Amino acid sequence: MLMNLLPGLRELRTPLAVGYVWLVTIWLCAADHLPSRDSATGVFASLYKGIGRLDQAALIAVASFCAYIIGSTVAVKFVRTAPRIKIPAIRAWEPWRTEAPKVSWDARQDLKAYAKSAIHGISFIDARRAPSSILQDRRTGRDEAVFEAMEATLMELDHLRFQLMKASSELFSEHDRHAAEADFRCNIAIALTGLAAGLSYFQTPAFLIILPAAWVLFRRGIARAVECNDLVVQALVAGEISSTVIEARRGTSIPAQPSEE
Template structure:
């Protein structure tokens, strides 16, 4: 029993990274099917390429066809999926004042104290807000350093990061789904947009939690920041 639990735990990180592109691909394919599914001929009416596709399905069997469709959906979703972290980075670059949206209040306080500590160690004055912004931009690099420094902390951060990607992607790609359903069946489906908005906000909440793990790793000295303060000083990690 313990062996099975350990094996399941080891598979979970991989599953988290597969589910987002698969769900994105499924959502997009379902929307295309709703719009153009009527144009696909039945087996008895199929000609040319479609007839050959049906024949291939008969030759390899339903399990093989199902596996192929699942793989195709995964590839489609992998090409279309959005990165919550990249989206947050664009927000930070476009409007630095929005950086507080990427951190919880406690994490932002830790960030401020950490940047203050860098200034004290540098022994010279530098722009505190610029340093705080630089630290946030360094988060992706710090995340990768956690793999070598503390794999358990990285796994916890990766869990939040994956949840952020999953929720934000579903939120974004479900918007056209509600519009299509409303156009084809009933305007009442537009109320589903509120679900997409809630998922979007929950995705950013998960991203804040992921960033909070990174900030705590910096503050506790698990990893070291490579951000240079003004004046060429190199900040060291907290003891």
């Protein structure tokens, strides 16, 4: 029963926590600008009366509901894309960068070997030991079919996730756990950045000290998102799931065998 509740709790955790951070940010930034209970009129007077009629449990429930609504509105999914950062200057300097979801170097090398073994009809071990790098292939034009197959496969990671959910509930549960952690860390980091900006503007610039912690938390969240993509790639290489892109190209570059006379 607990395992059935965990996915729902993961979905609830991120928007609720993010919403609470934004609620605290709004309250701390606007507290000095709100009228007091005695001088409040109109809408603010009605709010004070309504709050006064609620007990502590009801106040927590109302605050949690508001936090969830705010968090659900501003929270962003990071695992579904995890793209490379789009900076025009960097893209002009590094033209080999693509818009495919980001994976680690090891996972990319495994995917390259998997695509090469399928397209060229060689073993995975032989393909993995190939000395040429992805960058050299791209610049010199060698193994262009492998490079294109890799990028197209990475672009269909969302489709592969659905396959993983059907093929292995254990692996998908691990993926879902990492994905929830990645979304949580990244969204909390963004909310903390807003908190630091608001407090530094309305209170004192000393609150900018929160920014380094928020940046570290964001980077760790992106690292978790990359781990999620790596898990899908490893499931593909292990044969748990299959890529329609690579399967369509399987054996297309196998050299013709000389005929025996």
